[in-house]
Amino acid sequence: MxxxxxxxxxxxxxxxxxxxxxxxxxxxxxxxxxxxxxxxxxxxxxxxxxxxxxxxxxxxPRIMIEEHGVTVVNVLRTIEVPWPAIQRIDTRFSLTLFTPGRKVPVWAAPSPGIRGAVAVERADVRNLGESAYGPGHSVRPGDSVSTPSGQVAFVLRKRWEALRDAGHLDSGAIEEGSVKVTPHxxxxxxxxxxxxxxxxxxxx
Incomplete structure (x- = not known):
């Protein structure tokens, strides 16, 4: 854990x-x-x-990655996501957590624009978490550890994959309301x- x-x-x-x-x-x-x-x-x-x-x-806005799960504080609401509810982590437009029936963008960790994407170097996208890579070992610019989205995604994927590989996410169906949303x-x-x-x- x-x-x-x-x-x-x-x-x-x-x-x-x-x-x-x-x-x-x-x-x-x-x-x-x-x-x-x-x-x-x-x-x-x-x-x-x-x-x-x-x-x-x-x-x-901020994101907190803790033992019990991930807490995302956005502009108008806070979303608490337990680890078993995370199905996928993406960085297309910003760091985004995909859960059953909901996707949670992280306002504090945006993906780079065109200029930022051009500046990404190969070294910045090496040795990422296994779930960061797509078909043909492709990777998004937002996964580069030189970007805000990539920095947080690297930590998040590392911990999520460790819990998954240890079997801590195999608890069966996700309970309704496990993803808690609190408006500001x-x-x-x-x-x-x-x-x-x-x-x-x-x-x-």
Whole structure:
């Protein structure tokens, strides 16, 4: 069984979110210092909305690979996937877990774009997990360990294959509701209120 957990949250995303929030705060502070209260009131809503959106999109998403399973924290929901429920791991557009009746994309681990795919070297796709390779030993650019999706997929496949080969995934049918989905209601409500306030401030 697994003894160590693996948590992944991209550093660049946190830096980007922090930069956007700081810029929004600087904008508000600048208007306050200038005494431009009319524009301060008008722009407070959109700046607050973009700051909150940046946190939701880039700061919060992450994936946690642990002994009991995989927890994926996306923008608007958290998905808890037990190991036996994982049928396939793919990296076509982003790291994605395929389970019975549901596929779980991992927002924190996107696959590379065209430029990133061109930069992939052969050394980056060697000695991956057996399940990473397709017909003719083909492999997706998103499986390269030089990419976010490939880094996480490598760890995930290694542990999933170890559990599979040890027989820990042969428990029979997956129970209904074993994949738990928890919406981020507070985030959804906050973004909804801030967006409504933004629209209202622009119309007035």
């Amino acid at each position: 697994l003894t160590e957990s693996f948590h992944y949250r991209p550093l660049f995303g946190r830096i980007l979110a922090a930069a956007i929030v700081v810029l929004c705060l600087v904008g508000l502070a600048g208007l306050a210092v200038a005494g431009d209260w009319a524009n301060l009131v008008r722009t407070a809503w959109p700046l607050a909305f973009f700051g909150a959106l940046a946190v939701a999109l880039f700061w919060r 209601w507070a985030t959804i409500a906050a973004l909804g209120v801030l967006f409504a306030g933004t629209v209202a401030s622009l119309v007035v």
